[in-house]
Amino acid sequence: MDSVLLSRMLFGTSMAFHIIFATLGVGVTLMIFFAEILHWIKKDRDYGVMAKRWTKGFAILLGVAIPSGTIVGVMLSLLWPGFMEIVGKVIAVPFQIEIFAFFLEAVFMSIYVYAADRLSNVMRIVSVAFVAFGASSSAFLINIAHSWMNTPRGFDVVDGAITDIDPWAAVLNPSMAVTSKHVLATAYMTGAFVLVSIAAFRLLRKTSSGQERAYHKKGLMLALVIALLASLYTATNGHSTAGMLHEEMPLKLAAAEGLFETQANAPLAIMGIPDVEAEAVVGGIEIPGMLSWLATGSSDGVVQGLNDFPQDEWPPLFVHTLFNLMVGIGFSLIGIAVLALGWAIVFRRRNLPTWLLVVLVTTGPLSMLGIEFGWIFSCVGRQPWTIYGFQLTSSAATNSGNVGILFFLFISLYIMLLVMTGLVLRYYFARNPVYKDLQAPQGEAF
Amino acid sequence: MTEPYVAILIIWVFLFVYAIAGAIDFGAGFWAMYYSKKETNATILANRYLTPSWEVTNVFLVLLVIAIVGFFPGAAFYMGTLMILPFSFVLILIAIRSAFMVFSFIVKKYTKLLVYISGITGLLIPALMIAILPMAIGGFIGGTGERQYILFDQLFTSPTLYTHIGFGLTTELFLSALLLSDYARESGSEETYAVYRKNAIILGPITLFFAITALLTLIPQAPWMVETMIDIWYLFALSLVAAAIGYSALWWPSKKQKPGRARVAVIFTVLQFGLASFGYGYSHMPYILYPELTVFDAFTDPTMFRWLLYGYAGGLALLVPAFVIFWRLFMKDKKYLQAESGEGNGY
Numbered sequence: 048m049d050s051v052l053l054s055r056m057l058f059g060t061s062m063a064f065h066i067i068f069a070t071l072g073v074g075v076t077l078m079i080f081f082a083e084i085l086h087w088i089k090k091d092r093d094y095g096v097m098a099k100r101w102t103k104g105f106a107i108l109l110g111v112a113i114p115s116g117t118i119v120g121v122m123l124s125l126l127w128p129g130f131m132e133i134v135g136k137v138i139a140v141p142f143q144i145e146i147f148a149f150f151l152e153a154v155f156m157s158i159y160v161y162a163a164d165r166l167s168n169v170m171r172i173v174s175v176a177f178v179a180f181g182a183s184s185s186a187f188l189i190n191i192a193h194s195w196m197n198t199p200r201g202f203d204v205v206d207g208a209i210t211d212i213d214p215w216a217a218v219l220n221p222s223m224a225v226t227s228k229h230v231l232a233t234a235y236m237t238g239a240f241v242l243v244s245i246a247a248f249r250l251l252r253k254t255s256s257g258q259e260r261a262y263h264k265k266g267l268m269l270a271l272v273i274a275l276l277a278s279l280y281t282a283t284n285g286h287s288t289a290g291m292l293h294e295e296m297p298l299k300l301a302a303a304e305g306l307f308e309t310q311a312n313a314p315l316a317i318m319g320i321p322d323v324e325a326e327a328v329v330g331g332i333e334i335p336g337m338l339s340w341l342a343t344g345s346s347d348g349v350v351q352g353l354n355d356f357p358q359d360e361w362p363p364l365f366v367h368t369l370f371n372l373m374v375g376i377g378f379s380l381i382g383i384a385v386l387a388l389g390w391a392i393v394f395r396r397r398n399l400p401t402w403l404l405v406v407l408v409t410t411g412p413l414s415m416l417g418i419e420f421g422w423i424f425s426c427v428g429r430q431p432w433t434i435y436g437f438q439l440t441s442s443a444a445t446n447s448g449n450v451g452i453l454f455f456l457f458i459s460l461y462i463m464l465l466v467m468t469g470l471v472l473r474y475y476f477a478r479n480p481v482y483k484d485l486q487a488p489q490g491e492a493f
Numbered sequence: 494m495t496e497p498y499v500a501i502l503i504i505w506v507f508l509f510v511y512a513i514a515g516a517i518d519f520g521a522g523f524w525a526m527y528y529s530k531k532e533t534n535a536t537i538l539a540n541r542y543l544t545p546s547w548e549v550t551n552v553f554l555v556l557l558v559i560a561i562v563g564f565f566p567g568a569a570f571y572m573g574t575l576m577i578l579p580f581s582f583v584l585i586l587i588a589i590r591s592a593f594m595v596f597s598f599i600v601k602k603y604t605k606l607l608v609y610i611s612g613i614t615g616l617l618i619p620a621l622m623i624a625i626l627p628m629a630i631g632g633f634i635g636g637t638g639e640r641q642y643i644l645f646d647q648l649f650t651s652p653t654l655y656t657h658i659g660f661g662l663t664t665e666l667f668l669s670a671l672l673l674s675d676y677a678r679e680s681g682s683e684e685t686y687a688v689y690r691k692n693a694i695i696l697g698p699i700t701l702f703f704a705i706t707a708l709l710t711l712i713p714q715a716p717w718m719v720e721t722m723i724d725i726w727y728l729f730a731l732s733l734v735a736a737a738i739g740y741s742a743l744w745w746p747s748k749k750q751k752p753g754r755a756r757v758a759v760i761f762t763v764l765q766f767g768l769a770s771f772g773y774g775y776s777h778m779p780y781i782l783y784p785e786l787t788v789f790d791a792f793t794d795p796t797m798f799r800w801l802l803y804g805y806a807g808g809l810a811l812l813v814p815a816f817v818i819f820w821r822l823f824m825k826d827k828k829y830l831q832a833e834s835g836e837g838n839g840y
Binding site: 103106109110114117118120121122124125126128131132134140143145146147157158162165213214447450456467468471474 | 546548549551552554555556558559560561562563564565566567569570571572573574576577578580581584585587588589590591592593594595596598599600602603793794796797800801804805807808809811812815816818819822
């Protein structure tokens with residue numbers, strides 16, 4: 048294998064690993080913030096216990112999030128020196144400010160976790176607000192660089208040299224706003240759904256006491272409300288993303304939809320496999336005019352097809368499947384959240400039925416899968432480019448001959464960290480069941 | 494001063510802060526391991542220092558890498574080709590260390606394992622990092638153009654590598670012993686103070702010995718650096734004076750039980766290290782990697798440079814207050830410092 052493919056494999060795996068922890072870092076800190084707020088407003092101790100236990104879980108994840116973030120940050124320069132050379136000249140500012148956001152998160156996280164017993168209630172909320180703000184800003188700033196890779200602006204290439212640099216045009220590139228909202232909303236949604244899963248899993252246990260059930264139900268409801276709001280927002284934002292792709296990256300849209308011929312009244316293909324020979328999606332369901340409507344706002348709108356572009360610039364066509372899975376998961380999650388919340392409101396006095404709880408347990412893992420599919424879609428869908436239209440992935444990569452051995456070493460590291468994280472989470476929460484916290488004398492929750 | 498020099502000065506400041514913070518952080522890990530078998534507070538104290546501070550130290554490493562790529566994008570190519578192996582090993586070790594740092598805080602049964610992991614990585618990580626310095630002074634790079642590589646056989650048989658590593662490790666242990674003795678004083682533990690003071694007394698002369706041999710091995714390896722070093726001899730002389738003051742402060746009379754002013758010793762040793770590392774860096778100019786790459790070749794676009802400066806100014810304005818709170822909670826608060834057990838910190 049050549050060093051380009053190995054670099055892609057190593058970096059892709061590292062990102063896929065890091066994104067789990069980064070997403071939860073953004074989503075769960077927001078949830079802790081809400082739990083602290085509810086604790087403060089309602090004076091209900093359950094929410095204090097909730098914030099404490101979520102923080103414990105988050106602190107464990109942070110033990111992997113910080114080093115994995117360090118790894119991808121440094122690895123960018125190691126594996127993609129050609130890319131970072133242009134990044135350094137054109138879009139270095141968000142990377143640099145991101146470090147400060149990360150600093151803010153790390154400093155206040157240390158304060159919130161290690162000095163909790165010495166902080167007043169208000170200071171505790173202020174610290175956790177800074178943690179959540181730092182985490183979200185980090186995600187937002189890093190995503191600016193990602194959006195710039197898709198819709199690069201703010202520079203020109205003349206005879207291989209970078210000229211006419213305008214850092215602000217690079218930051219305010221056309222896809223920046225829409226993808227940043229998408230990344231943040233889906234992170235909030237995933238953080239909330241993971242907590243939905245955990246609460247639903249606990250509610251499935253028949254042995255828990257009434258007090259424990261009440262605690263888990265409060266957690267479930269809080270997480271469901273946030274999850275629903277974030278996923279509804281994601282759906283409307285997904286629509287704007289289609290419009291942005293239509294304007295800026297028509298080739299990516301065509302690959303995502305498996306659309307070969309440029310046409311008005313373009314159909315939306317759901318599932319199926321794009322077949323290059325037949326120039327059509329085979330085995331899917333087509334909704335006439337729907338793609339035109341999504342992309343242009345009118346079913347008469349013309350959507351460009353793959354055939355408008357040279358075939359050597361096409362991304363791999365399996366991105367159609369990734370795209371469908373991402374969207375399908377998103378809509379299923381909205382449906383589940385609406386159903387569960389509706390049920391809870393209509394049958395207020397009764398418990399949620401077992402089958403519904405089982406369905407709710409799947410939402411966290413599903414949501415995380417959606418995130419992974421989305422990232423893979425976005426980055427594979429940009430191939431063969433690293434900076435769309437400017438730099439090919441092959442000219443961005445390192446030419447070091449050592450990437451193979453590094454791939455092996457890093458994969459072993461990730462597997463070890465995943466196993467360890469699982470063990471530590473299990474060990475801690477088995478040793479510290481929720482009833483202990485609930486029954487602890489007042490004031491000892493923290 | 495031209496723009497590339499302003500940029501490299503900022504990088505030097507970051508590198509200096511990280512070197513000091515990292516030396517203390519990694520050194521504390523080593524001391525915690527060294528004293529883990531004996532009945533002393535030295536381990537608990539080292540761990541209490543480490544618990545809240547390693548995250549902040551770690552962020553400085555990322556800041557340093559991002560600053561290098563931001564100010565000197567031309568250096569990215571060399572990082573990604575020549576330096577990929579040492580950097581990757583450092584990353585893997587840091588990942589293991591950080592993860593266990595957190596895991597052992599949550600699950601007490603890992604504490605023993607952590608003590609060994611942070612002790613061993615506390616020596617390996619700085620040794621690998623300092624090994625990058627001799628690679629940058631030239632003479633160890635083979636191949637041409639796109640296909641360059643490090644001549645490991647020549648590197649590993651070069652005395653420069655070992656004097657640098659020896660210097661890096663003794664400095665790390667010396668600095669961390671000094672800081673921990675100061676930290677022990679602040680915590681009111683005179684007994685632990687005596688333990689770390691003794692270590693500092695032993696390590697001081699050894700550090701000086703390695704500093705001088707590292708300079709001597711530069712003479713055949715990098716004559717171009719030595720020329721500038723002779724020009725700025727006064728910086729190194731001042732550094733020696735600071736070292737002498739700092740070291741002697743360990744015997745200055747004090748109002749406490751045991752002699753020595755740990756705070757003065759820390760400040761002057763840091764100052765000494767600052768002067769010497771500035772002299773070393775200054776003599777390295779204009780090369781980032783001799784003779785391939787100068788700060789001028791690698792420098793970013795001037796427009797970007799200006800925006801980066803604004804960014805650092807804004808970021809620091811935001812962070813300094815956060816640091817003040819952090820410092821007061823973990824380095825100054827008597828309630829935290831004097832907690833009986835190693836886990837006197839909430840949850």
